[in-house]
Every structure is written in structure tokens, then in C-alpha cells.
Amino acid sequence: VAFSEDSSEHLAKLLASRQWKQLREAIGRIDPADLADFIEEINSDDRDVVFSMLDIETASDVLVELQPSAIDDVVEDLPSEQIADLAEQMEPDEAVEFLEDLDQEQSEEILAAMEPDKRDGVSDLLRYEEDSAGRIMTPEMLSYPVTMSVREARTALATVELSDPVLNIYAFDPDTEALIGTVVLTDLFGARPSATLDEI
DSSP, rough: OOHHHHHHHHHHHHHHHTTTHHHHHHTSSOOOOHHHHHHHHSOOOOOOHHTSSHHHHHHHHHHHHHHHHHHHHHHHHHHHHHHHHHHHHHHHHHHHHHHTTTTTHHHHHHHHSOOOHHHHHHHHTTSSSSSSHHOOOOOOOOOOTTBHHHHHHHHHHHTTTOOSSOOEEEEEEETTOOEEEEHHHHHHHHOOOOOOOOOO
């Protein structure tokens, strides 16, 4: 749903009149980035009310879009475990950026409260210097040996769970682990099953 001044005013009216059911339904139809803009416009108490109405995925998406000052305000009274749950919903590079907007002590508490697999991905990025390419990259990618068949690659893809859709996979030399090239998924599914990644 496109967000307009009318939409913002509508949300503000619902919030001011405490029409919670209608407000919850309305914010559920709005893009997280636009919802973040609205949250930044309202006062601290109202921010808490609106944020508490969001499901965990939407709340996480909204946090990514908020300005640092608004982030501090929204998470100020939340327990570290709950903030960690929100950070776990983010892409690793987004979680790094989010944690950097918090003070160091709180950031360390949240990182410690995250699930080990999620924490490891974020910690790996934090080892890179700020503003470096390493800090903003995402560790989520798929790579297979060039000797793998198309059939095997398709089977392997079926078991993978990533935060974002996969558009291509990386093919590497199994002996040297050097990158040989990329395979676009449309090519992978258009090739004959017995072909190898090296061939396509």
C-alpha cells in the first residue's frame, strides 16, 4: 500500500483516539520503511505503543529503517533477549549496523543473547573494520564445486534456508577452492540434469 500524507494522518488519528484494533489493521498494511517514517514523527510513548503492535518480522524490518535516535528510544525499555530476537530476524550486515547504533554495553549484551549460529555470522562481520567492504557484505551465499551435476545442485538447493531469495550460486575448484564462476538459477534449471556446473 502506498504511503501518503493522508495515510500518516489517518494513523495519527487512530492513535490519538486510541482505536487500537483499527490501528493494528492499518499498520499491518504499510511498508516497514514508511512505518518507520511514521514512528519517527510521533512521541516516545506513542512509539512504544505502535512498536508493540508489530509482529517480530515487521518490527525487525522497521528497526532496520529507523534513525539511530529513534532506535534508542524504541528499544530502551526492551529486555536484551527480546532485542536479540529482533536482531536474529535481520540479515547479518543489517544486524551489525543495528548493533552499532546502540551503546557498546547494550550491543554486547544483545550479541551474547543471540542464538549461536546467528551470533557467529554477525561476529564474523564485526571483525572487519568499520566502513570496510567486509563489514557491509553478507555471509549468506551458496557455493558448490564445479564438478557437481545440475541434478545434485538442484537437490542441494532444496534443503537450503536463507533469509533472501537466491539468484545465483558460486562454482569453485574443489582442489584449490578458487572461484571459477557463477551460475544463474534460470540457467541451472534450464540445463540437462546430467550436466556439470562447469559446463554451464
